[in-house]
Amino acid sequence: MSSISPARPAPAAAPSPASGAGSPPAYVYDLAELDAHVRAVRAALGDVELYYAVKANPDPELLRTLLPYVDGFEVASGGELAHVREHFPQVPVALGGPGKTDAELLSDVTRLHVESPGELRRLLASGRPADVLLRVNLDISIEGAALAMGGGATPFGMDPAGVDECVALLRSQEAVRLRGVHAHLASGLDAPRMLELAAVILDYARTLGVTEINLGGGMAVSYTDPSLRFDWQAYGRGLAALRRPGETLRIEPGRSLTVYCGRYVTHVIDVKRVHGELFAIVAGGTHHLRTPATKGHDQPVLVPRTGEPITIVGQLCTPKDVLARRVPIALKAGDRVEFTMAGAYAWNISHHDFLMHPRPTFHYLHRPEPS
Numbered sequence: 001m002s003s004i005s006p007a008r009p010a011p012a013a014a015p016s017p018a019s020g021a022g023s024p025p026a027y028v029y030d031l032a033e034l035d036a037h038v039r040a041v042r043a044a045l046g047d048v049e050l051y052y053a054v055k056a057n058p059d060p061e062l063l064r065t066l067l068p069y070v071d072g073f074e075v076a077s078g079g080e081l082a083h084v085r086e087h088f089p090q091v092p093v094a095l096g097g098p099g100k101t102d103a104e105l106l107s108d109v110t111r112l113h114v115e116s117p118g119e120l121r122r123l124l125a126s127g128r129p130a131d132v133l134l135r136v137n138l139d140i141s142i143e144g145a146a147l148a149m150g151g152g153a154t155p156f157g158m159d160p161a162g163v164d165e166c167v168a169l170l171r172s173q174e175a176v177r178l179r180g181v182h183a184h185l186a187s188g189l190d191a192p193r194m195l196e197l198a199a200v201i202l203d204y205a206r207t208l209g210v211t212e213i214n215l216g217g218g219m220a221v222s223y224t225d226p227s228l229r230f231d232w233q234a235y236g237r238g239l240a241a242l243r244r245p246g247e248t249l250r251i252e253p254g255r256s257l258t259v260y261c262g263r264y265v266t267h268v269i270d271v272k273r274v275h276g277e278l279f280a281i282v283a284g285g286t287h288h289l290r291t292p293a294t295k296g297h298d299q300p301v302l303v304p305r306t307g308e309p310i311t312i313v314g315q316l317c318t319p320k321d322v323l324a325r326r327v328p329i330a331l332k333a334g335d336r337v338e339f340t341m342a343g344a345y346a347w348n349i350s351h352h353d354f355l356m357h358p359r360p361t362f363h364y365l366h367r368p369e370p371s
């Protein structure tokens with residue numbers, strides 16, 4: 001059994017145990033579940049280094065739970081870097097992302113992911129030492145991805161000509177050391193597709209003669225069938241087979257690590273029928289949990305009692321404030337509603353201030369202390 005503790009209410013929110021009628025919605029993070037999940041991922045990866053992409057969910061309690069299993073954190077801004085440094089000053093950090101400011105570019109990190117020849121020129125002009133990976137965007141077809149950051153003309157990373165330009169710039173100087181290649185080409189791919197991509201990225205890295213290869217994140221997560229999980233065992237075995245002696249392989253997943261541990265708990269304010277369709281209006285909405293609006297899916301919801309299909313919407317005055325469409329559950333005013341898979345790209349990507357409703361509270365389920 002787990003215990004529940006209201007460890008950190010969100011700023012500007014009144015602390016509340018969990019969402020009941022009249023109280024604000026709540027995020028509940030099951031840290032014991034997260035611990036078990038990441039422990040299994042870590043074991044499946046063998047020698048592959050694991051960095052967590054902080055952008056998926058920077059909650060310090062989650063980062064603390066991940067800490068024993070990760071080799072570092074991947075951050076994509078000076079804000080994320082300051083956040084990680086504040087809580088975990090000793091942990092290795094890789095900084096990536098297009099459009100780095102001078103302050104970001106010159107920050108002291110374990111690895112800097114260079115996104116363009118222009119960035120590299122600015123870094124070299126500063127005279128500041130750095131260990132860099134060149135972010136490559138290979139011209140390959142990426143089928144079945146939820147999002148593609150590479151495989152064609154996108155603002156992420158460089159094509160091989162851009163990488164060649166960087167390699168030439170790095171010659172005849174010693175301050176900036178070329179450590180390897182970084183490639184985050186797509187998100188939402190299963191283990192066989194990720195391994196195909198890994199093979200292509202590794203072939204490319206070997207042409208440059210580098211031995212450190214960051215294969216990115218993007219491991220698939222299914223919101224339609226939460227029981228369909230990324231096959232970490234197969235991925236770990238596949239990477240072990242691809243890796244050559246002397247090579248360091250690294251990955252930086254976000255969503256696939258933290259998505260399952262979070263729930264968004266709210267309650268029904270009103271139920272109504274409009275032009276024949278049933279709607280449940282819940283406290284909160286997509287300003288707390290933007291994931292279904294941004295990904296265009298129905299957020300998975302726990303179904304205590306089946307009933308006539310009902311569309312669950314939030315309190316915002318926009319037709320986009322839909323959390324799940326035509327869910328077959330019986331709901332009435334006052335009922336508790338629990339959305340699952342809310343541990344990644346959920347609260348932290350939401351437009352919190354729109355309409356100035358109260359913020360949710362945050363709660364953490366811990367593993368019980370051994371007695």
Ligand SMILES: Cc1ncc(COP(=O)(O)O)c(C=O)c1O
Nearest residue numbers: 053184187217218219253254255
């Ligand atoms: C460079 C980079 N690395 C890692 C990630 C994490 O991806 P995911 O959360 O899909 O694993 C992202 C997400 O956009 C990214 O841009």
